[in-house]
Amino acid sequence: MAREMLRQGGRSARIQAEVHRTVQDLLKTMDRSEITVPMIAERAGVTPSTIYRRWGDLSELLADVAVARMRPIADPDDTGALASDMEAFVVQYAEEMSSRVGRAMLVDVVGSVQSGAAAQCCQYTYHHLETLRERAVARGETPFDVEEAIDRVMAPIVYHILFGDRELSPDYCRTLVRGFFAVSVYE
Amino acid sequence: MAREMLRQGGRSARIQAEVHRTVQDLLKTMDRSEITVPMIAERAGVTPSTIYRRWGDLSELLADVAVARMRPIADPDDTGALASDMEAFVVQYAEEMSSRVGRAMLVDVVGSVQSGAAAQCCQYTYHHLETLRERAVARGETPFDVEEAIDRVMAPIVYHILFGDRELSPDYCRTLVRGFFAVSVYE
């Protein structure tokens, strides 16, 4: 997530927004491996050195853009019950992330050792699951352990996306969720 | 894994071995982000163009080296019982892969879209687990589902390594293994 900006407004913010938008546009058209910093700079109307100084290199920039895209814009859908809430959330997550660009985003985020992009990314999913949990509690349903949900449901999905060793059908996702609720094996 | 070599012996093989060895040496000394192709080429005694032509770019080369390093040299230890076999295997895997270079290897492998490095990598772990399963069957123990083991045990470990959101203590690994054997939730 780049570094914390000391100056958050004005020109600096405009450039960040423009560069982000340009990268997202390019990702629609071409493959991640074809994108270069000078290419982004030209389309965004900035000089390459600005990008290098601010983000360090291409992979950091891509990771920054990825976490920004993954930032939740809304809470998960409320379907009325915990099981269906989580099912919907997980299926949608798998669908988005198993796409060509989705996988690339995960790889970029995970590849960003610095800048805490990886940490930020899994904070987002943690937060979503926490929302589902609180919602369940408010409904009077028996809650669940968020960390266990990550291990039992999210982790397998991410694993298969990254290693590409298995198709991620909605059915498979639902099986994971049902297995999770069927029995808790922690503690 | 580069591309299939049409010529597998002689000079070509020597160069591959020398480049691999050089990369591994460099990874001990410096960070992955500081390594460059010309740097590798010089130390390995080859011209950079050779590396570019053969591996394409740095990330492909690093992924190639990573899978080569991850190639199993021996079967997992035989401790006499399935549960302890898997415990030992998983704890060792977590230890190796959560290290600085181990994590970098995973990232490189996962980042290598082409070349099937990712597929090869998870084939290795699949094979190891399959070995444990066959061994268990031979002993007359109740076998287990390898894919379920990947989902329930390996996936969480890889997830936490890549996102760095949790310490991977041996205790945590053992909890995963015990939870896996305590109950099967598939099918």
Next chain:
DNA sequence: ACCTTAACGCAAATTTTTAGCGTTAGCGGG
């Protein structure tokens, strides 16, 4: 309104990557 300095643009210097071309040597056939 003024001051400080983070962040930028520009351009030169450096490094990395690509591409052309001649040479070396692995491997199969005679």
Next chain:
DNA sequence: CCCGCTAACGCTAAAAATTTGCGTTAAGGT
């Protein structure tokens, strides 16, 4: 065992990307 074919390499020049120095612009505080 020797020969021919060509994959793979080395070398070099050109192209592209990255780094760096320095002057300029404009946030954000006083």
